Amino acid sequence: xxxxxxxxxxxxxxxxxxxxxxxxxxxxxxxxxxxxxxxxxxxxxxxxxxxxxxxxxxxxxxxxxxxxxxxxxxxxxxxxxxxxxxxxxxxxxxxxxxxxxxxxxxxxxxxxxxxxxxxxxxxxxxxxxxxxxxxxxxxxxxxxxxxxxxxxxxxxxxxxxxxxxxxxxxxxxxxxxxxxxxxxxxxxxxxxxxxxxxxxxxxxxxxxxxxxxxxxxxxxxxxxxxxxxxxxxxxxxxxxxxxxxxxxxxxxxxxxxxxxxxxxxxxxxxxxxxxxxxxxxxxxxxxxxxxxxxxxxxxxxxxxxxxxxxxxxxxxxxxxxxxxxxxxxxxxxxxxxxxxxxxxxxxxxxxxxxxxxxxxxxxxxxxxxxxxxxxxxxxxxxxxxxxxxxxxxxxxxxxxxxxxxxxxxxxxxxxxxxxxxxxxxxxxxxxxxxxxxxxxxxxxxxxxxxxxxxxxxxxxxxxxxxxxxxxxxxxxxxxxxxxxxxxxx
Amino acid sequence: xxxxxxxxxxxxxxxxxxxxxxxxxxxxxxxxxxxxxxxxxxxxxxxxxxxxxxxxxxxxxxxxxxxxxxxxxxxxxxxxxxxxxxxxxxxxxxxxxxxxxxxxxxxxxxxxxxxxxxxxxxxxxxxxxxxxxxxxxxxxxxxxxxxxxxxxxxxxxxxxxxxxxxxxxxxxxxxxxxxxxxxxxxxxxxxxxxxxxxxxxxxxxxxxxxxxxxxxxxxxxxxxxxxxxxxxxxxxxxxxxxxxxxxxxxxxxxxxxxxxxxxxxxxxxxxxxxxxxxxxxxxxxxxxxxxxxxxxxxxxxxxxxxxxxxxxxxxxxxxxxxxxxxxxxxxxxxxxxxxxxxxxxx
Numbered sequence: 001x002x003x004x005x006x007x008x009x010x011x012x013x014x015x016x017x018x019x020x021x022x023x024x025x026x027x028x029x030x031x032x033x034x035x036x037x038x039x040x041x042x043x044x045x046x047x048x049x050x051x052x053x054x055x056x057x058x059x060x061x062x063x064x065x066x067x068x069x070x071x072x073x074x075x076x077x078x079x080x081x082x083x084x085x086x087x088x089x090x091x092x093x094x095x096x097x098x099x100x101x102x103x104x105x106x107x108x109x110x111x112x113x114x115x116x117x118x119x120x121x122x123x124x125x126x127x128x129x130x131x132x133x134x135x136x137x138x139x140x141x142x143x144x145x146x147x148x149x150x151x152x153x154x155x156x157x158x159x160x161x162x163x164x165x166x167x168x169x170x171x172x173x174x175x176x177x178x179x180x181x182x183x184x185x186x187x188x189x190x191x192x193x194x195x196x197x198x199x200x201x202x203x204x205x206x207x208x209x210x211x212x213x214x215x216x217x218x219x220x221x222x223x224x225x226x227x228x229x230x231x232x233x234x235x236x237x238x239x240x241x242x243x244x245x246x247x248x249x250x251x252x253x254x255x256x257x258x259x260x261x262x263x264x265x266x267x268x269x270x271x272x273x274x275x276x277x278x279x280x281x282x283x284x285x286x287x288x289x290x291x292x293x294x295x296x297x298x299x300x301x302x303x304x305x306x307x308x309x310x311x312x313x314x315x316x317x318x319x320x321x322x323x324x325x326x327x328x329x330x331x332x333x334x335x336x337x338x339x340x341x342x343x344x345x346x347x348x349x350x351x352x353x354x355x356x357x358x359x360x361x362x363x364x365x366x367x368x369x370x371x372x373x374x375x376x377x378x379x380x381x382x383x384x385x386x387x388x389x390x391x392x393x394x395x396x397x398x399x400x401x402x403x404x405x406x407x408x409x410x411x412x413x414x415x416x417x418x419x420x421x422x423x424x425x426x427x428x429x430x431x432x433x434x435x436x437x438x439x440x441x442x443x444x445x446x447x448x449x450x451x452x453x454x455x456x457x458x459x460x461x462x463x464x465x466x467x468x469x470x471x472x473x474x475x476x477x478x479x480x481x482x483x484x485x486x487x488x489x
Numbered sequence: 490x491x492x493x494x495x496x497x498x499x500x501x502x503x504x505x506x507x508x509x510x511x512x513x514x515x516x517x518x519x520x521x522x523x524x525x526x527x528x529x530x531x532x533x534x535x536x537x538x539x540x541x542x543x544x545x546x547x548x549x550x551x552x553x554x555x556x557x558x559x560x561x562x563x564x565x566x567x568x569x570x571x572x573x574x575x576x577x578x579x580x581x582x583x584x585x586x587x588x589x590x591x592x593x594x595x596x597x598x599x600x601x602x603x604x605x606x607x608x609x610x611x612x613x614x615x616x617x618x619x620x621x622x623x624x625x626x627x628x629x630x631x632x633x634x635x636x637x638x639x640x641x642x643x644x645x646x647x648x649x650x651x652x653x654x655x656x657x658x659x660x661x662x663x664x665x666x667x668x669x670x671x672x673x674x675x676x677x678x679x680x681x682x683x684x685x686x687x688x689x690x691x692x693x694x695x696x697x698x699x700x701x702x703x704x705x706x707x708x709x710x711x712x713x714x715x716x717x718x719x720x721x722x723x724x725x726x727x728x729x730x731x732x733x734x735x736x737x738x739x740x741x742x743x744x745x746x747x748x749x750x751x752x753x754x755x756x757x758x759x760x761x762x763x764x765x766x767x768x769x770x771x772x773x774x775x776x777x778x779x780x781x782x783x784x785x786x787x788x789x790x791x792x793x794x795x796x797x798x799x800x801x802x803x804x805x806x807x808x809x810x811x812x813x814x815x816x817x818x819x820x821x822x823x824x825x826x827x828x829x830x831x832x833x834x835x
Contacts, residue, residue, distance in 0.1 A: 287700075289699060289700070308699075308704055308706075309699055309700065309701075309702045309703075310702045310703065310704045312702065313701075313702030314702075319700065321700050323696075326694070326696055326697065327696045327697050327699075327700040328697065328700060329697055330690055330693050330694050330697045330698070331694075332693050332694075332761065333689075333690065333693065337686070337690075341686070341690060341698075341701045341703070342701045342702045342703075344683045344686055344687070345683055348682070348683045351682050351683050351684070352677065352681045352682055353681055353682065353683060353686055395701065
C-alpha cells in the first residue's frame with residue numbers, strides 16, 4: 001500500500017503550515033517520516049539543506065524536529081520539570097547520580113515563561129488540564145531547541161477558550177522563528193492559525209493554499225474532492241413529548257450545581273459547552289454510571305432510578321461514550337462479540353451463547369451500517385476509527401433505543417464517516433428516539449442539532465432554538481455570559 | 490486458545506513420556522491413582538482461581554481457607570456431632586460468604602484484590618490455628634463416616650463398572666471424577682454462558698463492560714464466590730484425604746499452585762485470557778512434575794525449584810512463540826498489501 005506518493009513540501013523558518021486531509025489521507029505517514037519512525041521508500045528529507053538519509057527518531061530530534069502527539073506522552077505521576085527533561089536530568093552527587101532538582105527547575109522555568117504558562121515547574125502533571133499538559137509537551141520541544149514543532153490534532157480535545165490560547169502559543173512560536181506544522185480536523189483553526197495549508201488526499205498533495213485563499217470551503221473541497229458541509233437535515237415531524245428529563249440533578253463533579261434538561265422524542269438536542277463544563281458528567285448520570293447527588297430523573301414522566309448502567313440499558317437509555325477505545329468498545333473482542341454484549345441474553349437460549357445467532361446479528365448490523373471489515377469475527381481494534389464508531393452504534397441499534405446519548409460521536413473520524421453518523425442520528429430521531437448529542441465541534445452542533453443546550457460550569461446556561469443558532473450565541477453561553485437579547489427556553 | 494491448550498497437552502505428554510522412560514513406575518496403577526487424586530484435589534480449586542484471574546483479580550487466601558475450613562469441617566463432624574451432609578453444606582456456605590466478602594471489599598471499597606486476599610490469607614490462617622489452639626485436628630479413634638469417605642476418598646474402576654466386572658483397569662479416586670465433572674460444568678459456564686462472556690469482557694476492559702450495561706460489580710463478586718466455594722469443596726476433600734490437619738502447615742502455598750496452574754494454562758494475570766482446559770492441563774503438569782522429582786530420585790528439596798524452572802521456561806517459550814507469530818502475521822500482511830503494485834518494480 002502506498003500511503004504517500006510523490007509528495008513534496010517545504011517548510012520555511014517561522015512558518016505555520018496547516019496539514020489537512022481525511023483520515024487515511026497520508027498525514028500520519030508523513031508525520032512518521034519526518035519523525036524518523038518510518039523511512040520513505042524513495043525521496044529525502046532535507047533539514048537546513050542537509051539531506052537526511054535514513055533519518056532515525058533520535059536523528060530527527062537532534063535535527064530540531066519535535067512532535068506533540070494527539071495522545072500526550074507525559075508521566076502524570078511526575079512533575080512538570082521532570083517531564084520536560086526526562087532522560088536528560090541534570091545530575092549531582094557524583095556516583096550517587098542524584099537529580100539536581102534546583103538546576104532542573106531553573107532550566108524549565110524560562111520555557112514555561114515563554115509559553116505564558118501559569119503553572120510552576122514543580123506542579124504535578126496530574127493536576128494540569130489537558131491544555132496545560134500540551135504546553136508541557138511544547139516546552140519539552142523547545143528544550144530540545146526544536147526549530148520545527150509538529151502538533152498532531154492539538155485541539156481535538158480542548159475547549160474553545162483553551163484552543164484560542166494554544167493558537168496564541170503557536171503564534172508566539174512563529175514570532176521566535178520556529179516553524180509549526182499544525183494537523184487538525186478543525187478547519188476554522190487552520191484558517192486562523194496558518195500561513196499556508198497543505199491538503200492531502202489519498203497520499204497525494206492535492207493543493208496548497210496560502211494567505212487569504214485559506215478558507216473553509218476551499219479546504220473541504222480539496223480534501224474530499226467535492227463540496228461538503230454539515231447540511232442541516234430537518235426532522236420529519238414535530239418533536240414529541242419529553243422522554244427523558246433531568247430535574248435539579250447534581251453530578252458528582254459539580255455537587256452544588258443543578259442541571260435541568262428535557263430530551264424530546266424525535267429531536268436531536270445538541271449539548272454544547274467547554275470541556276469540563278459537566279456535559280460528560282451529565283451523560284454518565286443519565287446512563288447510570290454515576291449516581292446523582294440529588295435531583296430526579298423522569299422517563300416518560302415517571303420517576304426513574306438508575307443504580308447501574310444496566311438499569312439504564314433496561315430502560316432503553318443508551319450511551320455512545322466519548323472514549324471510544326477505552327469505554328465504547330472492547331478492542332480485543334470481535335465485532336460480533338461487541339455488538340451483542342449489551343443484550344447478550346437475547347442471543348443465549350438457556351444462558352448459553354449461540355455463536356450462530358451472534359453472527360447473524362452482526363452480519364445484519366454490518367450491512368445496515370456499512371461497517372467495513374473483512375469479517376464480523378475480526379478484532380474490533382483492527383478497524384478504522386469511523387468503523388469502530390459504527391460498531392459502537394451497532395451495539396445499541398441492535399436493541400430498541402428510547403434515548404440515545406452521543407458523547408463527541410465524530411471525534412477523530414473522517415468526514416465521510418461523519419456524515420453517515422449524522423444521517424443515522426437523524427434517522428433515529430425520525431424513528432421517535434430522543435437524541436442527545438454532546439459535541440465540542442461547533443460546526444457539528446449547529447449543523448446537526450434541532451435545539452441546543454449549552455453548559456457552563458455544571459449548569460445549563462441557556463437553551464437555543466434553531467433560529468437563534470450562531471457560533472457567537474453558543475460561545476457566549478459556554479463562557480457564562482448572557483445573550484444580548486432576552487433569552488430563555 | 491485451543492492451540493495453546495494443545496501445546497500444553499503436548500508438553501504434558503512429552504514430560505510424562507520422559508518420566509516413564511526413565512522410570513516405568515510412572516504408569517503403575519498405584520502411581521496413576523495417586524496422581525489422579527492430587528490432580529483432582531488441586532484441580533478443584535485451581536478452576537476457581539481461574540475464574541478470579543479471568544477478571545484480572547487474584548485470590549491468595551486459598552491455602553488458608555483450605556486449612557480453616559478443613560479444621561472446621563473435621564470439628565463439626567468428629568467432635569460436634571453435626572451430620573456430615575449438613576457439615577458439608579455449612580462449609581460450602583462459609584466458603585461462599587468468604588468470597589462474597591472479598592468481592593464486596595474489592596468492588597465496593599475499591600481495594601486491590603492482592604491486598605484483600607493477602608489479608609484473607611493471614612486472617613484465615615490465624616483463625617485456623619486459634620480454632621484448634623494450634624493443635625492438630627483429626628478424627629478420634631474409631632470414628633468413621635463410611636458414606637462420606639466413599640464419596641471423597643473412595644475409588645471407582647470405571648472400566649470394571651461399565652463392563653460389569655468383566656474387565657478391570659485402575660480404580661481412580663473420586664476426587665478426580667468430581668474435578669472432571671466440575672471442569673465440564675465450568676467449561677460451559679466460562680466459555681459458553683452469558684456470565685462467562687461477561688467475565689472475559691470485564692477482564693479485558695472493565696470500563697467498556699460497564700458502558701455496555703454489564704453489572705460488573707456483581708459479576709466480579711460472583712467470580713470470587715465461585716473461587717472460594719470451590720476452594721471450600723477442595724478443603725473437604727483435603728480434610729478427608731489427610732484425615733488430620735496441622736493448621737499451621739495445611740494448605741500452605743496452595744494458592745500458588747493454583748495461580749501457577751492458571752499461568753501455565755494460558756491465563757493472563759492482567760485478566761481476560763484463559764481457559765478451563767488450560768488450567769486443568771496446568772494442574773496436571775504441576776503434579777507430573779512433582780511426581781517426576783520423586784520418581785527420578787531428585788532430592789525432594791528441589792521440588793519447588795523444578796516447578797519454578799519449568800513454569801519460567803514455559804512462559805518464556807510461550808512469549809517467544811507469540812512474538813514469532815506476530816512477526817509472521819505482520820510480514821504476511823505486508824506481503825499481501827504489496828501484491829497489487831509489486832509487478833513492475835521500477
